[in-house]
Amino acid sequence: MRLIASIAYSLLTLILMAGVGAVLLAFAPNSPLPAEWNPTKSLNVTDPITPITQFKLQRALADGPSCYTALATGARFDSLSDLITSPQCGIADRVSLSRIGSASLRPVETRCQTALRLAMWFEHGIEPAAKQHFSQSISQIQHSSSYSCRQIRSTNGSTGRMSTHATADSIDISGVTLSDGRKLTLLSGWPSGDARAPFFRDLRNSACTWFRVTLGPDYNSLHADHFHLQHTGWGLCR
Template sequence: MRYDWKAFRPALRRAVLRFSLVVILFGGYVTLFHPKSPLPDEWHPLTPLDVKAPVSGLTKWKLRNALSDDAACLQALRGSRYAQLESLRESAQCHISPRVALTGLGAARLERIETRCQTALRLAMWERHGLQAAAERHLGAQVSEIRHFSSYSCREIRRPGGSGGRMSSHATADAIDVSGFRISDGRLIQLKSDWAGPGPAARFLRDAFASACLRFPVALGPGYNALHADHFHLQGSGWGLCR
């Protein structure tokens, strides 16, 4: 007796397709939900942002998620040295929420600064994935301190011709002004004196600024105008301005 295999081919294809689908679904379930998932955390879509994790194709997406939710932001900042504070509200235009007192990020300390969690988290990502690499590359050392002027300041935008008439991003602690860095070998590098030089300190500062542009939507430095000659203005609001 001969079988007509051609007649069974459609059924066989359907069976193979169903089996393949079951294998794919099971594999996806194990990959995403099993405690021993083979995916590293930086590539796992259900694992929240970890500042210390290597950068992956999901890092920007994870960072956006952390920045958009206050609780997630505070969780992602857990590797930094900070204390959570009650929200501050001076007026409808001047406030900090969620508010943290930040004293350190990774290998770098800071003079205590009160800022918004989202600003601190962007700063932590910059320190881990840009700033320290720039210091190693150009100075052969680590950044041990990030020096700053301020984050929160209830004021209008400053322009060369005077007040801009609009509130500054500092009014909501959505920015920080970084003035320089203490290096682990004792050197003090400041934007005011070292930005324009030809040596490794200037190259480090330019590299550090370029990496800050990857973490902050707005980054303004000495090349922007005279008001920024002595600091980097790193801002979490706005989009696409790196000068």
């Protein structure tokens, strides 16, 4: 028993020493840790994914200045003053987003947090899927809206509850354009029998990694032509 206890104590000591060493290494002025592995470094959209990426993302999403800094590593945007149109509608940490990575998009006013999640999805979901399925890059992202002061819609009509679009905590993506000019829309691509269907399903699945709520054609008929992507929510992926 004493031998087992001694071994356990030694292992615990080694683990604690390794943990302390890792912390000291991360905070060292000239730390050799790659930025994507260093928890003291800010999120960079283009960095490879590691086990601490989500920690960095949550830290970047926590306030406007941190979000702007992270978003600038993977997107082109203008920061705008907050918009307040009513007690229920407006945009905090407002940006006008015009480009993500290699892809342009019709300038859209949204929350920085929504834009940052979109940038992460593009870099680590959309672009890799396009290269996998079509050996192409993405030149444009099609969207239908982000901010809209309205209630949630359902197949039975209005629900009486405000939509997350009312605070730009969501954005609707309807398709993409490949670098060769081909335009792929969710409406025609999702039910197709060619490479568009698995491509769009890969997009839906990867969106669930970066957004708190992802709704598409499998959710209901109102989403037949777009992905509803939400910064806030409880992890719904349909």
